[in-house]
Amino acid sequence: MCNCSCNAEPALSEKDRRLVELLNKYRTVPGALIPVLQEAQEIYGYLPAEVLQKVARELQIPLAKVYGVVTFYSQFHLKPRGRNIIRVCLGTACHVRGGAKIFEALQKKLAVEDGETTADLRFTLESVACIGACGLAPVIMINHDTHGRLTPEKLTEILSKYE
Amino acid sequence: MMQNRTKNETVKTVIARQVEMDPKPKQPVTVTIDGQEVTVPEGTTVLEAAQRVGIPIPTLCHDPELSNPGSCRLCVVEIELNGRKMRNLPPSCVTTVSNGMVVQTLTETVRKTRKKILELLLANHPKDCLRCERTGNCRLQSYAYEYGADFPQSGSALDGERQNYAVDDSNPFILRDMNKCILCGKCVRACGEVQGRFVLDYAHRGFATRVAPEMDRELRDTACVYCGSCVSVCPTGAIIEKNKVGKGRAWDIGKVRTTCPYCGTGCNFDLEIARRSDSKGQTREEVIGVASSIDAPVNGRALCVKGRFGTDFIHHRDRLTTPLIKKDGQFVEASWEEAIAFAASRLGDIHAEYGGDAFGVLASAKATNEENYLLNRFARTILGTNNIDHCARLCHSSTVAGLAASFGSGAMTNPIEDIAKTDFMLVIGSNTTESHPVLALSMLRAIRQGTPCVVIDPRKTELAALAHKHLPLKPGSDLALLNAMAHVIITEGLYKEDFIKTYTEGFETLCEAVTETTPEWAESICGIDADLIRDTARRYARAQRGSIYYTMGVTQKHTGTHNVMAIANLALLTGHIGREGTGVNPLRGQNNVQGACDMGALPNVLPGYQPVTDAGVREKFARTWDVKIDSLSERPGLTVGEMLQGAHEGRLKSMLIMGENPVVSDPDSQHVIEALERLDFLVVMDLFLTDTARHADVIFPACSFAEKEGTFTNTERRVQRVRQGIQPVGDSRPDWQIIGDLAAAMGSPFPYRDPASIMDEIAETTPSYGGISHHRLDKEGPLCWPCPAKDHPGTPRLHMNGFVRGKGKFHAVPYLPPAEQPDDEYPLILSTGRRLFHYHTGTMSRRSGLEEVYPEEHLEIHPDDADDLGLKDHDWVRLSTRRGAIEIAVWMTDRIVAGMVFTSFHFVEAMVNKLTNAATDPIAKIPELKVCACKIEKIDCPEGYVPPAHKRVLW
Ligand code: SF4
Ligand code: SF4
């Protein structure tokens, strides 16, 4: 029940300190929500609930609205992101050539759903529409590398290259 | 609909208000709608103009109480301007009229477009109408019927994907099924613009777009206060009230407009009534819930959680359904004849033996005006005593005394609607968002729109946190602060000389009294920075329309009357009274505490504040009541506290208590219990077997507000109808009938047929109610007293043309410290108050779903004090004062000042009035419930104690 701020707060981490600085900078700037969220995400790597709560409180914007903005833009992430981001194309060409099978295989292999991250933070799995490499369909991207003409069997080896 | 996502609603409302306040008169504009000419002020929308001439246009996202995005497009019409058709079909709810417009509201194109829009909405809508609670009352459904739109054929191109969101069933009041949401956004706007809570907003994107509480949490884990405003605006079955589920279809439900039985704001709503069968197969009419309505004068569709969801007590199994007589210490059921005869004869015996002044009568701030008036007549004529009082003694008796002495009338001077018109609000000792939730909405709205607000309160209440300044003064130091403000206004020449000359007296007395009460002196007492005091005084004095709102933080002190006078002094100095948007505004606590005072449930006055000492007044009442003038005593009677003291000492032999619970509500409970136990004969009329009723000799089961006719008078003196929705529960009877039965059995039957005829007599004897009758209230709606004649429109603002008492009077009111100061043994200050989710002694609110969201009380303590005592959240303590001790869990918060602890008086398990100080104000006899010295010691948790998981504490 207690949601006051009186409970002994742990000493501020380096990240928290940077957030405070950030909020101080933008507190009185109207329309600052999106830049603040971007910079906060840069600090933490994603946007934890407590950070959103703080942003809402300090900028005096309702938390529901902050949440609305965060979930509207795909650039914002509410959960920690993996060290490697896998983007599986489900665009038309890839779809026709079995993109869904690749996606399913990855979901099974990593035991995560679309948009989720593995517990060891190694991979984040995301589905995307066409990534402009239709000639190579079905295609996935891991970080900046494109892997095309895939079959589910090739995945294990590809994944093993990313730590 | 997505385009509203980032729009800031608050900005829109500000603009709307600026338009509204624009002094330029609006030009009339004439348009033709479906061949009818209509002239409306400029700025009117086509939709409103059409409604004005009775032409219906369907709407989904539009709402007259909210800002309008014009996003659903269902309200489209065809418009021709200067002979040219406007391109596309403009939505009528956001298109304003202009001269010469020709509007067609229902052409074939319009019809087709609307049908298409509805089909698109139905394409993703669950095919659930058979089971849906809203069937019959759902806009989507009725428009579909009207326009012949249907769910798409299975497998057709339109047969869209359906959402599969989990239904939020996390709380006792509201069910949210976002699968049925059509994204009209009204709930989002109602939550923000009306309730100021901003719990809901659009989230996610594309097909997944939905209205979500903050962080997609369940409602019980958000800042939601369960006001149900979102429910009241939702056009579909996406948000519904849990209490009504399965209780009947729209066409099975009857509605009766009535007034809320909880706080003094006086919201109106409709009781919703359905025929239901009980376990024995008997059918009866039941109140299944309430519905708010846009035409309610005080509140529109806004209600708070108590009004909207607090009616379960009406049919609660604990209701007393038959009279009870105590025999050998046990209550046994009795017939009405037996119980009335028994009570009448015992009262008669006591009267014969000891005379009238052996009786004490407690009227009720919960009962109707008619019932209080009648009890008054019963006490003064049949029992023959002026010993009648009620719990207003404990809340605003100091207001009644203080304001009467200063202005001539002891009531709120200005109406609630003036909050929108003030340009400076000073709120003193009032936790408004919890004690007067719907009234507070106006304050919150004013604050959002930039009206400066200063809150003076030892606790950082929710309002204090949102206000522009919060002055957390030391408990009990109000008078020092108020006198210092007067000092500043006088020494800096900020007072209104003309006003003072024309309308007031005693200015010099005040000047003299405050020469030394400098802000620096006050700082040393109340702990508020001298400059802050100066600043507050200046802002109030310099405002065009400054207003003051206050409640128990001011009145429940042993200097209560003086505190009130000190507030009145400020208004008199600055002339902030007798005009729109100004005033001295005590917010009355209970639904009818104003009315109970008006009806003379006070020992020194007869109805209408007419003194018992005035022979002319006594004569008038003697004539109306058909008794000899000398049978009406000219000696003012005893107050509640004095009655209980009298009972304790054996002077008072018998009491009659109507719907009050002094064991829990009055200070020093142990003393109250002993007093009641010493009585020869105690009669209690109540809905429940309260902690007071347990000590009775006879209990009469009374009806709830839903089972009787009458009137309540709200805090702004607005007399409003209470209407009967259902037959009395069990064998209960309305209080007015019980009093009448007793009177008849004691040989003096009353002449009234019904509450309406009692009101007719009130109008005869009580000048301020002279023009009020049930008939008129039914026809014209509520009226504010004074309303002296049948053709008088009522008086929303007092003292408009000079003061009721002739001249406003300044009073010298020197500061006195609290009666009990902290010392080595009792080092902390205990203060008491209210919670949003409960009401008074909890007899009603604790018998409803409210109990689930706020199941137990806690003690608020500052983290520094907690540290000193080695306490953390949910630890248990023994809290004791010189009068007693209770055990309670603690909750740390920096919202109170160090050195102070706080809790509410709603819970009999933590009966804080065992501890409070009965030291009283010498004038009004109000006890100092807000301040006493206490200490706390850590104890073990009760065995198996688990802190409630989802208890809702405001902020
Ligand atoms: S019940 Fe009231 S506070 Fe809660 S979400 Fe609905 S409108 Fe907002
Ligand atoms: S829940 Fe109801 S009120 Fe809210 S957006 Fe959906 S349909 Fe409209």
Ligand code: SF4
């Ligand atoms: S604010 Fe007061 S009158 Fe209005 S619904 Fe709540 S308790 Fe009832």
Ligand code: FES
């Ligand atoms: S559809 Fe997959 S890359 Fe274009």
Ligand code: FES
């Ligand atoms: S009602 Fe007019 S656009 Fe929705």
